[in-house]
Amino acid sequence: MAEQGSTTERRAKLEECYKRLLDCDDKNEMIAEINTALAVPAPVGSPGTLELLGKRYRTQSKSAEEVAVKVDQVATSGLPEVWVGKSGVAASEVVQAAARAAQQMTEALQKGGNALLSLSDAVDDAQKLDETGRGQLREALSILGAEDGFFDNMVDTDEEEDAIWRAGTVAGAGVDKMRSAARSADDAARAAARDLNKFASEARAGKMHTSGLSAADKLALADTAGPDGPAEMNELLSANDLERSGQYMEKMCARDRAAFDKMLADSKSPQERAYLVKALAAGYDLNAVSEFQGKIHGKDPAWLQRHLTPVTTAADSMDNEGRAKDGRNNNTDDQAFNGERWSQDGNTCVPSSTVSARAMVDPVYALELTGGPSGQEDDPEAFRDRLGAEQQRVHDEGDGNYDYDFPFSRHPDGMDNDGKTTVVDKEISPHTGASYDFQETRSADARRDVLPDIEKSVAEGKPVPIGVEGYNKDDERSGHAMMIIGQEGDMLQVYNPWGTTTWVSEDDFVNGRMDKASDNRMPDAYAVHLPAD
Structure with missing residues (x-):
């Protein structure tokens, strides 16, 4: 039996066969x-x-919806502060979190x-x-x-030439159907993987495997969001x-665990509590x-x-x-x-996007940049000034290039992909636990093939560095570094170190329209750094 390969590989092979058949007039070929x-x-x-599983999921969603309605009724009726969980979570927080979790479960x-x-339909039709x-x-x-x-x-008769022509017509139509089937199966498989990975990542409370917190505590932590923007798009953890964080908590000795539990219980808001958990997740002892808690x-x-969410x-x-x-999207958010934007100084797109991405996953580092040594600024x-200094430090860490203005000064002038690998592994990996490939x-085809891995990574909370490029009419190259930091449906959220974010579609990413996130000099995503599992 032939090796299956990926759906994208099968698609690419059939596309090549189709092209070669169109130009083929030799019988043996x-x-x-x-x-x-x-x-x-x-x-x-x-x-x-697949159909059986799909119907089972939809049946279960009806049961979940009934639960969601009942929990929401409790959440909206108001509750006295009669109970507090181990981490200082009040009953009202838990019920509100449970209502949202039940609604998310129904939707998932x-x-x-x-x-x-x-x-199921796509596979059936494709087969x-x-x-x-x-x-x-x-x-x-x-x-x-x-x-x-x-x-x-050596010589083809008229009858043989006619047979070759007829066979070529029939074969071309056949391969065209096969490549259409491969395209449909590939697109459907990637869409299903994208959606199911997203739903799995949103069941976040279940990711926290630690015996010290109750299910209610975990639920409330997973539900905590910043005050600005939709809660479901601005969750802190x-x-x-x-x-x-659950893994680190399980490794703590009894004394340290008691001290951390007290920090959580003493927190003055759900957000403060969530940032303490995020600091622990970022790898801090x-x-x-404790020092971070004193500042916030x-x-x-x-x-x-x-101060803590860039x-x-x-x-x-x-x-x-x-x-x-x-070429850029009109709808971009500063x-x-x-x-003062989280933006690059000079030609430092790689270190700048890396610094900002680290700040997104590391609140202690973010506070050093925004609040200074005291954390209160x-x-x-x-x-x-601090952001520019960090960009310069990371530029040197990655052995970045310089443009020299002798004898007076020098200016950062980009960084190659080896340097980029170095800085993302040194700056981001220790705080997410994933090295970059x-x-x-x-x-x-290459971009299409890598999309499920990108979407799975960002759904889990691991930013994905990308490189974009383009060439002008004189074949002069322009390049830029950005980060994919979010995903909703078939849309990707992109951070540009010019200090903005915007959304592009999967189709934009695959088919050379990344100028929507930068400008028309750089439409093609030529490389990614994928977090390894």
């Missing part, structure tokens, strides 16, 4: 191409099993069921279309007959944060977390979000407002601290 196409495995999967089961049913195409290829082989020998191939204790949620997602951030003359100019994506 045509037979070889037809056999090559027939050797490509058919779309795999059991439509019946409903949409997950729909995704499986759509995949039928593929088999029809294979039948046409076998018909073409019967028209051609056996391969010609050396002397047979990712699936990865909750998993790592108890002493560092009692601060209101808006102060915490401003990116806030607005409710209208995904609206399609068209494109500017230079990401700033008191009006609110000065945008001082923030700008460099992967070139210089074709639509």
Whole structure:
């Protein structure tokens, strides 16, 4: 049996076969191409099993919806502060978190069921279309007959030329059906994987495996969001944060665990509590977390979000407002601290995107940049100075290039991909637990193939560095570094170190329209750094 390969690989092989068949007028070459196409495995999967699972998910969603309605009624009726969990979580917080979790579960089961049913239909249709195409290829082989020998191939009669033409027409139609089937199966498989991975990552409370916190505590922590923007798009703790913090808590000795539990219980807001957990997840020991607590204790949620969360997602951030003359999306959100953007100084897109990405996953580091040594500063100019200094430090860490203005000065002038690998592994990996693997994506197929891994990573809370490029009419290259930091449906949220975020579609990423997140000089995503599991 032939190796299955990925759906994208099968798709690419059939595309190549189709192109070669269009130009083929030699009998033996045509037979070889037809056999090559027939050797490509058919779309795999059991439509019946997928349909059964999809229907089961949708049935379960109805039960979950009944629970969601009942919990929501309790949440909206108001509760006295009669109970507090181990981490200081009040009853009202728990019930509100439970209501939202029940609603998310309902949505996940409903949409997950729909995704499986759509995949079932797509696989069924693709398998039928593929088999029809294979039948046409076998018909073409019967028209051609056996391969010609050396002397047979010297001159073709009119009858033989007619047979080759008829066989080519039939074979072309057959491979066209097979490649259409492969495209449909590939697109459906990636869409289902994207949606199911997203739903799995949103079951965040279950990622926190630690015996010291109750289910209610975990639920409330997973539900905590910043005060600005929609809660579901601005949750403070990712699936990865909750998993790592639970692991660290389990490793603590009894005394340290009691001290950390007290920090959580003493927190003045759900957000303060969540940032302490995020600091632990970022890899800091108890002493560092305790020092961090001393700087943020009692601060209101808006102060915490401003100082500790570099990116806030607005409710209208995904609206399609068209494109500017230079190709970028009109709908971009500035990401700033008191009006000063999280943006690059000079030609430092790699270190700048890396610094900002680290600040997204490491609140202790974010506070060092925004709040200074004391953690209490609110000065945008001082923030700008510290941010620029960090960008310079990381530029040197990655052995970045310089443009020299002798004898007076030098200026950062970009960084190669080896340097980029170095800095993301040194700056981001220790705080997410995932090292980065460099992967070139210089074709639509390569970008399409890597999409599920990108989406799974960002859904878990691990930013994905990407490189974009383009060439002008004189073949002069422009390049830039950005970060994919979020995903909703078939849309990707991109942070640009010019200090903005915007959304692009999967199709934009695959087919060379990343200028929407930068400008029309750089449309193609040529490389990614993928977090390794």
